[in-house]
Amino acid sequence: MKVVLENLTKIFPSRDKKSGKEVVAVNDFTFEIPDGQLVGLLGPSGCGKSTTLYMISGLQKPSSGKIYFGDDDVTELSTENRGIGLVFQNYALYPHMTVQQNILFPLQNLGGKDKLSKQEMLDRAYEAARLVQIDELMDRKPSELSGGQQQRVAIARALVKMPRVLLLDEPLSNLDARLRLQTREEIRRIQKETGITTIFVTHDQEEAMSISDVIVVMKLGVVQQIGKPQDVYDDPKNLFVATFLGTPPINVLEGKVEGGKVYIGDEAVMNVNGVEDQNVYIGIRPEGIEPAADGVLTCKLNNVEVMGRDASVVSSHENSVNPVVRAIISSDIKVDTTAEAVKFNIKPHKFFLFNKDTEERVYFEVK
């Protein structure tokens, strides 16, 4: 089932009556989610990603704009008639019911022509439980389950109705680091097996990047960029997207373009013919710089962190916006750790320019 959002906008009335300022949580969001894809809504807190999810679920009504599931306009449809499954951030499992009762609950609400026999309900519940691998825990209460298991029960409860769209609100935020890794693979697997169009919300870029077919990066209610995770990472449209994606974060330095050359401080680091003279922010991915004797960028060397496969050269530069300039290199490359300074060469395709005032990307031809 494809999901189409058309000029979706949500405005919350102001809490503070004096200032009278409304809060635009989601601003003019237009996007078509293709059938059967896993989409990650990504952004810092307050960017409107959860509001978007709850509008798709029907628990919140949009101020304007339309939502379509396939060709059906569901904008005015109430939650229960949309055919969605929703997994809440803290799972919202009913504490007084066993796992089985929790999973059965949505089925027991079905009436009329959709009414199922007891056996059909049980079969469906077990099918969902097997899919998320909790069929051994059916008699437990939620309080007797670990966070990861509760998460699976919540997913099973959302899936048991065979929803047209599955929505997950921060599905991994309540899990510890190890479980998070495991669970995100699990979500990916379940989504692939069921083929249900799935939308999830996260503030963790790594989470979104790792499992999504498509990510939507949002900031202050406005969509910044939509695309395949790798495309967005490799080709950020603005400084926000560039800094939000990637761990360790992108190195950002202040500089200027003058006569077709990019200067950081006094050093010309890149030829960018055809770009107008302007002040810029320079974004360089950590994997985009490497130490070299004939390097173009000179930084003060702080230390080198070796982490098995990779090493990270931590240095500083007076024009750097971040406290450090970090380079991720293979640990085979030896760096003289006693040196005062280190020179870097820069890979052009990991090097982005952003106008200093608009923070929008300044494109140039790589020579």
Next chain:
Amino acid sequence: MVDSKQQWKAWLYLSPAIILLLVFTVWPIFNTLRMAFLNGYGNMAAMGGATFDLGIQNFLKVIEYDKFIDCLKTTAILCVATVPISTTLALLIAVALNSIKPLQKTLQTIFFLPYVTNSIAIGMVFATMFNIVGYNPVERAADTWGIINNVIQFFGGEAISWINQGSTYTANIAVMIVYIVWNALPFKILILLGGLQSINKQYYDAAKVDGTPKARVLTRITIPLLSPMLAYVIITGFIGGFKEYSSIVGIFGEKMGPPDDAGRLNTMVGFVYDALEKDRQGLASAGALILFVIILIVTLFNNKVIKKHVHY
């Protein structure tokens, strides 16, 4: 652990509470036990130098006393009738209050007002409502009915003598049930509303996503999640019910019954007070202990039943 040098300070700070508890709680409990087991104990007699034998005569007298069974019966009827009614009503009102947005705070205040009103005053108002108000000395008959009878007559019914001369026991009990339920509501609504508001809203969102009908949300989600509060309200309701006394005084006055049958609605606590007034502290103590044992048994039973239905 507090080191021993500091311990005297701890005791010093605790002493006001401990002393008061010893004088006004522990000693009276002990004294009640003592008096209950001294045959025919009375304070005046004791001061006059009389001595009493140890024994269970007081208890036997309480049980043999024919009015005692009536007291027990009235108390039990009031308990069994009012607790389920008031709990159910309080639950429905709390759910309704919780689900409305405008004027919620105002309505909460209104529903809570009876709790801060003197129960005797409320009783007098109720008595007036059910009463035959005014007495026509010329015709030597009642000429104005209370509002309840006015309403009954408006709908073509026959006026009933609720609490006056010639009223029946059933009518008296009906008045008491209405009054006690009304009196018990505010506290229960307050507790249940507090419980409702502490239920995570996401359970209701989840239920909404699943298209749960309203009645099922109430029975399958709200009531189970509210069960600890419901248990509390029911248990304290029964305990309070067995101690019913002032409500009857509120409506019928100290005679504890309609004018032509004083003492008809006497309760267990009323029985104890009566005995005290007649300088029969031994009898009163025995009655109090019997009441204590009954409350204990009922509470244990309640606990056992409720435990099966209280989730987490």
